Amino acid sequence: xxxxxxxxxxxxxxxxxxxxxxxxxxxxxxxxxxxxxxxxxxxxxxxxxxxxxxxxxxxxxxxxxxxxxxxxxxxxxxxxxxxxxxxxxxxxxxxxxxxxxxxxxxxxxxxxxxxxxxxxxxxxxxxxxxxxxxxxxxxxxxxxxxxxxxxxxxxxxxxxxxxxxxxxxxxxxxxxxxxxxxxxx
Amino acid sequence: xxxxxxxxxxxxxxxxxxxxxxxxxxxxxxxxxxxxxxxxxxxxxxxxxxxxxxxxxxxxxxxxxxxxxxxxxxxxxxxxxxxxxxxxxxxxxxxxxxxxxxxxxxxxxxxxxxxxxxxxxxxxxxxxxxxxxxxxxxxxxxxxxxxxxxxxxxxxxxxxxxxxxxxxxxxxxxxxxxxxxxxxx
Numbered sequence: 001x002x003x004x005x006x007x008x009x010x011x012x013x014x015x016x017x018x019x020x021x022x023x024x025x026x027x028x029x030x031x032x033x034x035x036x037x038x039x040x041x042x043x044x045x046x047x048x049x050x051x052x053x054x055x056x057x058x059x060x061x062x063x064x065x066x067x068x069x070x071x072x073x074x075x076x077x078x079x080x081x082x083x084x085x086x087x088x089x090x091x092x093x094x095x096x097x098x099x100x101x102x103x104x105x106x107x108x109x110x111x112x113x114x115x116x117x118x119x120x121x122x123x124x125x126x127x128x129x130x131x132x133x134x135x136x137x138x139x140x141x142x143x144x145x146x147x148x149x150x151x152x153x154x155x156x157x158x159x160x161x162x163x164x165x166x167x168x169x170x171x172x173x174x175x176x177x178x179x180x181x182x183x184x185x
Numbered sequence: 186x187x188x189x190x191x192x193x194x195x196x197x198x199x200x201x202x203x204x205x206x207x208x209x210x211x212x213x214x215x216x217x218x219x220x221x222x223x224x225x226x227x228x229x230x231x232x233x234x235x236x237x238x239x240x241x242x243x244x245x246x247x248x249x250x251x252x253x254x255x256x257x258x259x260x261x262x263x264x265x266x267x268x269x270x271x272x273x274x275x276x277x278x279x280x281x282x283x284x285x286x287x288x289x290x291x292x293x294x295x296x297x298x299x300x301x302x303x304x305x306x307x308x309x310x311x312x313x314x315x316x317x318x319x320x321x322x323x324x325x326x327x328x329x330x331x332x333x334x335x336x337x338x339x340x341x342x343x344x345x346x347x348x349x350x351x352x353x354x355x356x357x358x359x360x361x362x363x364x365x366x367x368x369x370x
Binding site for chain 2: 020022025026032034036039040041042045046049062063066068069070072073074075076077079080083084085086087088093095096097116119
């Protein structure tokens with residue numbers, strides 16, 4: 001048990017070292033956690049995929065839902081490893097067939113996400129995946145879409161959680177896992 | 186040899202049946218080939234990944250480059266299966282670090298793609314992957330970016346090729362593979 005905990009702390013530190021910190025992106029005062037360096041390195045990419053897979057491999061996942069567009073990177077990989085199908089949640093106008101829509105509030109204004117009406121069968125067990133859990137607005141909207149479509153969100157997984165933004169509070173009662181968590185900026 | 190050819194024809198027909206045809210998307214007169222149904226089904230998703238992997242598994246690929254955003258779906262999966270790193274080519278303003286840029290001509294106007302300056306090491310063997318080969322403008326711009334960065338594009342792979350748009354002509358001397366090819370609209 002303690003050995004596992006130490007291993008987890010070690011791995012989180014490893015992944016943090018593989019993530020590039022870019023100050024003032026996308027705007028002044030924000031420290032952007034850039035995962036492109038983590039996926040660029042075949043070894044950390046492989047280990048990241050392995051860790052995400054281990055979060056979910058006992059959850060009997062039917063479908064992985066990836067949020068546009070960085071959620072597709074590990075979303076496809078996770079679906080494949082878990083023997084599940086992959087569903088895309090996208091910005092409006094990108095999905096060609098009939099969709100369900102969900103609007104959500106941003107810092108300034110609002111945005112919309114869509115999912116195909118036939119992407120999820122009622123009762124299917126869903127893993128929702130994205131690269132980043134910040135305020136949780138996007139993931140919450142995606143979660144609502146999945147539940148509207150009749151899916152059961154059994155887990156959410158992220159590469160990076162910015163814990164100081166409190167997004168996890170939007171997912172009480174859900175299983176939420178992240179590769180790395182930042183407690184402060 | 187003939188058995189393989191028959192198998193390939195059979196598999197192409199199978200993938201075509203898994204792709205949804207959406208008329209008049211994104212605009213009047215266009216038949217959109219919707220791969221969301223192919224990836225939604227865990228079995229066709231698995232077989233699609235397997236077929237794409239077989240196109241490239243003898244090419245000693247160092248990095249897979251996926252084009253935003255549908256190129257990320259199988260891009261991550263392919264990189265993982267090939268033991269390679271993954272590189273993102275994105276629309277302007279999305280990549281947080283220093284980038285190389287390439288503009289390209291669209292039907293109306295032009296667009297720009299970016300890649301991180303440090304994403305590819307000189308001489309690395311690159312598989313460029315996207316969901317769709319249409320006129321080839323996007324893939325050509327991505328190819329130019331990779332070569333500017335010092336990479337060697339050893340192969341391009343796509344889910345769907347719209348052969349009647351002639352995109353392949355932009356890649357003479359390159360190895361180009363697609364899961365399915367449409368000869369006409």
